[in-house]
Amino acid sequence: MNALGLSMIFKMGCLCSRDYLHINSSKYFVLEQLGQGGFSTVLLVEHSRTRKRYAVKRIVCHGREDQKVALQEVEYHKVINHPNVIPCMESSVSGSPDPVLNTTSEVLLLLPYYSRGTLAYELEVRSKMRHHLEQSEVLRMFLQICEGVKAFHEAKPVPLAHRDLKPGNVLLDIDNTPIIMDLGSVAPACVKVRGSSEAQRLQDLASERCSMPYRAPELFNVDSYCMIDQRTDIWSLGCLLYAMCYFKSPFDIVYERGDSVALAVISGTIDFPTVTPYTQDVHELISRMLRVSPMERPYIYTVIESTQEAFSKYKSVV
Structure with missing residues (x-):
């Protein structure tokens, strides 16, 4: 057999051995892994017939509780319908989780694919070049993120909280439209904690599912009797x-120094660079949101209103 024939066999062999998965009646080829978290993997896939690309979130469930949480994430996608929140286009579940038999189930979520990646990636690139976003662009994008968050807070029958808002969970569309993703941390917004065991359970859940440099103070050390909202x-x-202004959360910087993030968060001390391209209005907005006591923080409606005011004021000056 000549070299061309061998080459064709190798190519066919590669095609035949490509990983694929089924979501309901459709087949998707796996192209690459886009990301991995503690509970899931995100894959770039291609529809076998249309060749259109999507992202698939694959959640492997080792027990009934894991599967319940994964299926709840699918339900939250059905509840939230907003242009700044990623939609789940289809989902499927296969297998049966049983830790005794060492079997698992798999929940798949079919999601749109955003080729630009995350806001975290954008900020990382800009950080290397020391190229800040324009204030008008920061406020425009932040306003859209807030509108997406408002959809969670207004959810029916009960308000929801995302609980893991961070640059790594915000995708960017081609026109810089921010899209909130990863509903795996979403939970009912209002939680009445009654006793130390409930407090410890919520604290443990927060440590698992809420990224430390973006986690609220009340989730680091949950009081035995309190209301979380x-x-x-x-x-x-x-x-x-x-x-968005300075490339990292103020507590990312603490974490990278090896200091205690929990202590820094609970102290509530926020330092702003003395040389900055941003106005005092932006710093004041950040400071109002970063009040240690949740009772002193504004609700999303006030944040949106303040952002709109800062945006209008800046545009009128510029």
């Missing part, structure tokens, strides 16, 4: 806006 997201938005 959607203003956990407002704290995260404060950290997010700071990162």
Whole structure:
């Protein structure tokens, strides 16, 4: 057999051995892994017939509780319908989780693919070049993120909180439209904690599912008797806006130094660069969101209003 024939066999062999997965009646070829978290993997896939590309979130469930959480994520996608929140186009579940038999199930979520990647990637590139986003662009994007968060806080029958808002969970469309993703941390916004065991359970859940440099103070050390509400997201938005301005959350910097993030968060001390391309209005907005006491933080409606005011004021000056 000549070299061309061998080459064709190798190529056919590669095609035949490509990983693929089924979601309901459609087949998708796996192209590459886009990301991996503690509970899931995100894959870039291609529809076998249309060749259109999508992202698939694959969640492997080792027990019934894992599967329940994964299926709840699918349900949250059905509840939230907003242009700044990623939609789940289809989902499927296969297998049966049983830790005794060492079997697992798999939940797949078919999602749109955004080729530009995340806001975290954008900020990383800009950080290397020391190229800040324009203030008008920061406020425009932040306003859209807030509108997406508002959809969670207004959810029916109960308000929801995202609980893990950060640059890594914001995708960018081709026109710089921000899209909130990863609903795996979403939970009912208002939680009445009654007793130390409930407090510890919530604290453990937060440590698993809420990224430390963006986690609200009340989730680091949950009081035995308290009410947690959607203003956990407002704290995260404060950290997010700071990162949009200065490439990282103020507590990312603490973490990288090896200091205690928990102590820094609970102290509530926020430092702003003395040389900055941003106005005092932006710093004041961040500071209002980063109040240690959740009772002193604004709700999302006030954040949106303040952002709109800062945006209008800046545009009139420029």
